[in-house]
Amino acid sequence: MSEKVALITGACGEIGQALVQELAGQGTHRIVTMDLAPLAVSLGSLSSEHIQGDLLGKVKYLYDLDIDVIYHLAAFLSSKAELMPEEAHHVNVDGTLQLLQLAAYKSEKNARAVRFFFPSSIAVYGFSALAEKQAAGRVSEDKWTHPHTMYGCNKIACESLGVYYSRFLGQRQFDAHPPHMLDFRALRFPGLVSAFTVPSGGTSDYGPEMLHAAARGEPYACFVRQDARIPFMAMPDAIKSIGGLMSAPREKLTQSVYNVSSFSLSAGEFRERTLKDFPDAQITFVPNPRRQGIVDSWPEDVDDAGARADWGWQPDYAVDRFFDEYLVANIRKRYA
Ligand code: AKB
Numbered sequence: 001m002s003e004k005v006a007l008i009t010g011a012c013g014e015i016g017q018a019l020v021q022e023l024a025g026q027g028t029h030r031i032v033t034m035d036l037a038p039l040a041v042s043l044g045s046l047s048s049e050h051i052q053g054d055l056l057g058k059v060k061y062l063y064d065l066d067i068d069v070i071y072h073l074a075a076f077l078s079s080k081a082e083l084m085p086e087e088a089h090h091v092n093v094d095g096t097l098q099l100l101q102l103a104a105y106k107s108e109k110n111a112r113a114v115r116f117f118f119p120s121s122i123a124v125y126g127f128s129a130l131a132e133k134q135a136a137g138r139v140s141e142d143k144w145t146h147p148h149t150m151y152g153c154n155k156i157a158c159e160s161l162g163v164y165y166s167r168f169l170g171q172r173q174f175d176a177h178p179p180h181m182l183d184f185r186a187l188r189f190p191g192l193v194s195a196f197t198v199p200s201g202g203t204s205d206y207g208p209e210m211l212h213a214a215a216r217g218e219p220y221a222c223f224v225r226q227d228a229r230i231p232f233m234a235m236p237d238a239i240k241s242i243g244g245l246m247s248a249p250r251e252k253l254t255q256s257v258y259n260v261s262s263f264s265l266s267a268g269e270f271r272e273r274t275l276k277d278f279p280d281a282q283i284t285f286v287p288n289p290r291r292q293g294i295v296d297s298w299p300e301d302v303d304d305a306g307a308r309a310d311w312g313w314q315p316d317y318a319v320d321r322f323f324d325e326y327l328v329a330n331i332r333k334r335y336a
Helices: 014-026 054-062 077-081 085-109 129-137 149-168 169-174 204-216 233-248 267-277 289-297 305-311 319-335
Strands: 005-009 031-036 050-051 066-073 115-121 184-188 191-193 220-222 229-235 257-259 264-267 283-285
Touching: 005 014, 014 031, 014 149, 014 191, 014 233, 031 054, 050 054, 054 085, 066 085, 077 085, 077 169, 077 289, 085 115, 115 149, 115 233, 129 289, 149 169, 149 184, 184 233, 191 204, 191 233, 204 220, 204 267, 204 283, 204 319, 229 233, 229 319, 233 305, 257 305, 264 319, 267 283, 267 319
Parallel strands: 005 031, 005 066, 031 050, 066 115, 115 184, 184 257, 191 229, 220 283
Antiparallel strands: 229 264
């Protein structure tokens, strides 16, 4: 195995756990993981080194590694960030800035662009009225980018910083011999749903929470209205989209930031699909005004034509296959 390092921050999160397994299976890089938490025992053997602790205090240790690619997943999600906005900004933006500085330094020093993956979100979009959201339907990357949450502000700031570090750092693109700059690539994820992990701190969490509660046989009070609609995606498709974007030749990419979508569901439809497989599930709707407000500010769906055109994005799990083949079977196994 190459000594070139694939660094995964936030490795203990939902995307992180799935990505560690995927990259370990590929065997192209030495995997170094980072998180506040210890790595799950089941993943321990897949990471050659787990750096546990506060990201901002640990970045200095990464300068000794032969970093080839960074998957920067560590972040406060939307609901948690609203409880502590300044801390969220510090981790979400200052943490990303420090890793971009590391990738920029390594790219120039090794004369080889470090690829930098950043998970952005539908939270970069912002609607002020339901009628506006419904009229907009599937939004494209250049419209409605007025986030209403600290998390959304952080995501759009990090997108801009990533583009800056990969194309305009110090305006050195005008130098006679511009330095190698990092290769920044981002995806604006919808709500992600895993059959194997449960979300925490997000606002799209009501979808997976509803299913996991039903599978455990526990009642669930959904914190948004039945008509609340946002896009969702199965975790395997999220991992597929990261692989698709990160393996695409740079010259094929006409953007640095891409929407990716799979299906759009209302909370009421989520309940109906859940009851189909768990008929005894007790699911009620008890909207939380603040979290409802966040979901109302997010789009019903996103337009991912750019991703499909530039790097052949195509989800594997539309809504029926998502429930029937991915979620219900695996979630039953998890709680059996
Ligand atoms: C959240 O709910 O905060 C995230 C997201 C949609 O980015 N899952």
